Amino acid sequence: xxxxxxxxxxxxxxxxxxxxxxxxxxxxxxxxxxxxxxxxxxxxxxxxxxxxxxxxxxxxxxxxxxxxxxxxxxxxxxxxxxxxxxxxxxxxxxxxxxxxxxxxxxxxxxxxxxxxxxxxxxxxxxxxxxxxxxxxxxxxxxxxxxxxxxxxxxxxxxxxxxxxxxxxxxxxxxx
Amino acid sequence: xxxxxxxxxxxxxxxxxxxxxxxxxxxxxxxxxxxxxxxxxxxxxxxxxxxxxxxxxxxxxxxxxxxxxxxxxxxxxxxxxxxxxxxxxxxxxxxxxxxxxxxxxxxxxxxxxxxxxxxxxxxxxxxxxxxxxxxxxxxxxxxxxxxxxxxxxxxxxxxxxxxxxxxxxxxxxxxxxxxxxxxxxxxxxxxxxxxxxxxxxxxxxxxxxxxxxxxxxxxxxxxxxxxxxxxxxxxxxxxxxxxxxxxxxxxxxxxxxxxxxxxxxxxxxxxxxxxxxxxxxxxxxxxxxxxxxxxxxxxxxxxxxxxxxxxxxxxxxxxxxxxxxxxxxxxxxxxxxxxxxxxxxxxxxxxxxxxxxxxxxxxxxxxxxxxxxxxxxxxxxxxxxxxxxxxxxxxxxxxxxxxxxxxxxxxxxxxxxxxxxxxxxxxxxxxxxxxxxxxxxxxxxxxxxxxxxxxxxxxxxxxxxxxxxxxxxxxxxxxxxxxxxxxxxxxxxxxxxxxxxxxxxxxxxxxxxxxxxxxxxxxxxxxxxxxxxxxxxxxxxxxxxxxxxxxxxxxxxxxxxxxxxxxxxxxxxxxxxxxxxxxxxxxxxxxxxxxxxxxxxxxxxxxxxxxxxxxxxxxxxxxxxxxxxxxxxxxxxxxxxxxxxxxxxxxxxxxxxxxxxxxxxxxxxxxxxxxxxxxxxxxxxxxxxxxxxxxxxxxxxxxxxxxxxxxxxxxxxxxxxxxxxxxxxxxxxxxxxxxxxxxxxxxxxxxxxxxxxxxxxxxxx
Numbered sequence: 012x013x014x015x016x017x018x019x020x021x022x023x024x025x026x027x028x029x030x031x032x033x034x035x036x037x038x039x040x041x042x043x044x045x046x047x048x049x050x051x052x053x054x055x056x057x058x059x060x061x062x063x064x065x066x067x068x069x070x071x072x073x074x075x076x077x078x079x080x081x082x083x084x085x086x087x088x089x090x091x092x093x094x095x096x097x098x099x100x101x102x103x104x105x106x107x108x109x110x111x112x113x114x115x116x117x118x119x120x121x122x123x124x125x126x127x128x129x130x131x132x133x134x135x136x137x138x139x140x141x142x143x144x145x146x147x148x149x150x151x152x153x154x155x156x157x158x159x160x161x162x163x164x165x166x167x168x169x170x171x172x173x174x175x176x177x178x179x180x181x182x183x184x185x186x
Numbered sequence: 187x188x189x190x191x192x193x194x195x196x197x198x199x200x201x202x203x204x205x206x207x208x209x210x211x212x213x214x215x216x217x218x219x220x221x222x223x224x225x226x227x228x229x230x231x232x233x234x235x236x237x238x239x240x241x242x243x244x245x246x247x248x249x250x251x252x253x254x255x256x257x258x259x260x261x262x263x264x265x266x267x268x269x270x271x272x273x274x275x276x277x278x279x280x281x282x283x284x285x286x287x288x289x290x291x292x293x294x295x296x297x298x299x300x301x302x303x304x305x306x307x308x309x310x311x312x313x314x315x316x317x318x319x320x321x322x323x324x325x326x327x328x329x330x331x332x333x334x335x336x337x338x339x340x341x342x343x344x345x346x347x348x349x350x351x352x353x354x355x356x357x358x359x360x361x362x363x364x365x366x367x368x369x370x371x372x373x374x375x376x377x378x379x380x381x382x383x384x385x386x387x388x389x390x391x392x393x394x395x396x397x398x399x400x401x402x403x404x405x406x407x408x409x410x411x412x413x414x415x416x417x418x419x420x421x422x423x424x425x426x427x428x429x430x431x432x433x434x435x436x437x438x439x440x441x442x443x444x445x446x447x448x449x450x451x452x453x454x455x456x457x458x459x460x461x462x463x464x465x466x467x468x469x470x471x472x473x474x475x476x477x478x479x480x481x482x483x484x485x486x487x488x489x490x491x492x493x494x495x496x497x498x499x500x501x502x503x504x505x506x507x508x509x510x511x512x513x514x515x516x517x518x519x520x521x522x523x524x525x526x527x528x529x530x531x532x533x534x535x536x537x538x539x540x541x542x543x544x545x546x547x548x549x550x551x552x553x554x555x556x557x558x559x560x561x562x563x564x565x566x567x568x569x570x571x572x573x574x575x576x577x578x579x580x581x582x583x584x585x586x587x588x589x590x591x592x593x594x595x596x597x598x599x600x601x602x603x604x605x606x607x608x609x610x611x612x613x614x615x616x617x618x619x620x621x622x623x624x625x626x627x628x629x630x631x632x633x634x635x636x637x638x639x640x641x642x643x644x645x646x647x648x649x650x651x652x653x654x655x656x657x658x659x660x661x662x663x664x665x666x667x668x669x670x671x672x673x674x675x676x677x678x679x680x681x682x683x684x685x686x687x688x689x690x691x692x693x694x695x696x697x698x699x700x701x702x703x704x705x706x707x708x709x710x711x712x713x714x715x716x717x718x719x720x721x722x723x724x725x726x727x728x729x730x731x732x733x734x735x736x737x738x739x740x741x742x743x744x745x746x747x748x749x750x751x752x753x754x755x756x757x758x759x760x761x762x763x764x765x766x767x768x769x770x771x772x773x774x775x776x777x778x779x780x781x782x783x784x785x786x787x788x789x790x791x792x793x794x795x796x797x798x799x800x801x802x803x804x805x806x807x808x809x810x811x812x813x814x815x816x817x818x819x820x821x822x823x824x825x826x827x828x829x830x831x832x833x834x835x836x837x838x839x840x841x842x843x844x845x846x847x848x849x850x851x852x853x854x855x856x857x858x859x860x861x862x863x864x865x866x867x868x869x870x871x872x873x874x875x876x877x878x879x880x881x882x883x884x885x886x887x888x889x890x891x892x893x894x895x896x897x898x899x900x901x902x903x904x905x906x907x908x909x910x911x912x913x914x915x916x917x918x919x920x921x922x923x924x925x926x927x928x929x930x931x932x933x934x935x936x937x938x939x940x941x942x943x944x945x946x947x948x949x950x951x
Contacts (some may be wrong), residue, residue, distance in 0.1 A: 023200070084278055103655040108203065
């Protein structure tokens, strides 16, 4: 569960030098292999193209933002809806606080990934709930959009692997 | 790889959360208004009327906004736009992080990468300094619109040293009336039109779309006037919302308003109906005006306007019977046919002959509140952009600075925004190589969109500071996402009014995402540009407090009030008590003959130029407003789109029948240059003349990212491929375009019910 969280948090943050370094070294592929239990080959994408793909999929796109990276949005169709508040309750229950330096919403997929990782040992039941009640619905809702609109294939591959990972760690498969 | 090893990579992760210790197992569910509500005084940004509001927030979400009684704009009331405006803050499509266009991609291609603020601002500053080094500071233009534009279009270019700063609210909107008013009264009309609606007993609206072009206070005043029994005459080719309330609708032939006004002047003078004592006491040039209008009889005007001479006479006599409580309010958008300064002059002259300027039931004399600027070293240039109140700058440049790139074309001191596009393309009179665009929709406000796009392609730098990813934003090299109005302070808003007042905007919560307030962006950029001396304040609170202390006030107190009202001198008698008159003209009186126009080679008196006739098979394209939308800004707001989701093309029922169109059909509009817009729904109606069609401005968006707005209706702006310049004001007359209609299929878009039930989800499918 911890690994699922860190992988999610790492891949859904804006790609920068640290990510490129680990991609180049192959450590992220190894992490995904451990998560899914089979060999993984992520598409090789130039850093500039990966940054553009991330922006186009999750931040801003002139032809429509295919996958707003907010779990509450995937569940409710709006930001700051009931699911957003439910997530915040779960964060409070797990003793998690949103850092002042975090310049995005608490239900961003990267933040949820981090929460899963941080709670994996301390409160595994809660970590599992976050994975099943927030991360999985987001993937169910937006993985097809990511696969349809990712010009690099990188994120398209990743969402498939994460869905596999959730299945492996929780026993739940894609709806 | 071991999982434990992977944890070493945690620096890759989001950094969003920290473990602090467990909280309660379950939070108590309470409605928002029973939680810790924070209420702050704010200024609505739903339109540019800028009503004072109170915003009520819990955490990082505003749940309710409302007007407050002490604010002379809202008076405790708020319009639909104001109620719907908060939605933008919580729109998942809003701009969230600074973006830099991917190297090697083309402008308009929309390929961006996320950047830090430091990186984005450094990039902008380096490019600006390089342009300055090669071409001079004037080679960067600054366009903007909105409350925050004072930072980007007034202050920054003045500090930077570029006179090429412009707002569409001048040359695409109010320039003719402001120039006319300056030279007739020596005073601006201003952003809050100083019409004493509530005491008027006879109101004549010429192309004035009150009720459609809705400004909260105006509509309250207008309703009060109607309630008190004021008579209303509406002059409009279209039976507008206001016309439905009128006792007389005059369906004038488009473009002939000046002929009607000259005829009214003729009747008032030659039937001895004008206010002689007023004219004698307060004006100059009456004899010249009288001679000028001698032949402009109602019979002459009938031939042009298609309004019967008897009706023209009747209205003039009724106006005179109600003077001075008869008023012809100026329209806000008045760049129509290229001879607009003259039309507004004639309109103001009718008002003067009715003796209503500075009198109850006519125009009050608006004064700006006393509020000194923040003390900085003298700026290299005076702010040149102007605004709704016209030019603020002097008409001379200090040594070492070039004049505006549009200067010399016009008599006016206003910056004609559309005339700054040409220097981007041709380099004449000198090159403009960079553009900073704040809050302005370049493709929905400046005529000839293809020309604008061509100009953007050739620039060395194009920066967009905005809230939503509108089409023009996605052409920028750098996109700087601004915090919305609910999330930021802005400079104090000083409103010239019957009772001058100062309004405060206080953030209701922290900026969401990685967005920043305009004041922060401009200050950071200013420091990077070596302009730190002009940005000496450390915080916005310090800036605001310093300004307020200069009038014996302070920020903390204003935070508890929202609005500070000062005393005005709205009536002529208030000025006469002090032994003076309010007119800032060369003669010190109201001028009915403009010597300065004559010296500049223009007619000193208003002249009428017949408009170009539509080609065979074409209709003149008229446009107007929706009461629930603001320009092209609000069509992605699902709350407002639920009320008004698309525009319609109004066409006379008989003309529609000739074209095989019926009410509810869809048609494509094709202009005289072959540009197509739509499909747009047809409104076949007797409520419009047969020689024109009408659509509401702001629809027809082409940014797929704006999923609600995209593809709904037709854009008048895209059909305005030509404009006729007003040689006096620099205003771009836009009603000189013609369209024909081609039957089209109804576009396949999500239904309204879908929009209302699931505001965003369905549009993402």
